[in-house]
Amino acid sequence: MCFYNQKKFACGDFSWTGFAHRCNYEYRTGETCGMKLVNMTEHDSVICRLCEKIETKRRRRSAEIERLTRWEREGANLVASMDKSKRLIGDLGKEIIQLEREREEKQKHIGGRKF
Template sequence: MCFYEQIVYGCGDFKWGHFRQHCNREYRIGEVCGMKLVYQSAQENHLCKVCEKLNTKYRRRQTECERIERWQREGSRQASIEKSMELIYQLDREIQTLLAERERRGGGMAPVAYA
C-alpha cells in the first residue's frame, strides 16, 4: 500500500503518476509492496489518449460518410464510393479495437465527447 500520484482525465479514465511515499508494509528497504494508494489526485480537463484517438476516428468516419452521400447525390464516382466504404469499414474495426482497449483498462466511465 504505497502511495502514488493519480491523474484523472476528463473522460473518467486515470493513470498512475509518480511514486510519493512508502507504506509501513515494505518488505525490503527501497522496494514497494505492490499495492497502490492515491497520495494526491490531479484533475486534467482533456481526454486520455485512447479517447482522443476515438474522437479522431469518429471524425474521419463522419467525413467519409458525408463524402459518400455527396457523391451519391451527384451520381458519379462509383470507384471513390467503394474506396470510401472500405475506409469506413477499416475505421469501424479500429474503433472497436480502441473501445475494447478502453474497456480492458477499466477507464472511460463517462461517454466520449464527440466533436
C-alpha cells in the same frame, strides 16, 4: 500499499503519475509492495490519449460518410472512389471497436492487475 499520485482526465480515465511515498508495511528496503493507493489526485481538463484516438477516428469516419452520401446524392461517376470510401468506413469502424475494447480492458484492470 504504497502511495502514488494520480491524474484524472475529463473522460473519467486515470493514469498513475508519480510515486509519492512507501507504506509502513514494506519489509524489503528500497522496493514497493505492489499495491497502489492514491496519494493525491490532480484533475486534468483534457481527455486521455486513447479517447482522443477514438474521437479522431469517429470524426474521420463521419467525414467519409458525409463525402460518400454527397457523391451518391450528386450521382457522381466515381465508382472506384466510392468503393474505396466504403472500405475505409468499414476499416475505421473496426478500429473504433478495437480501441473501445482496449479502453474497457484498461478500465477492468485497475493498477495493472486483474480482479
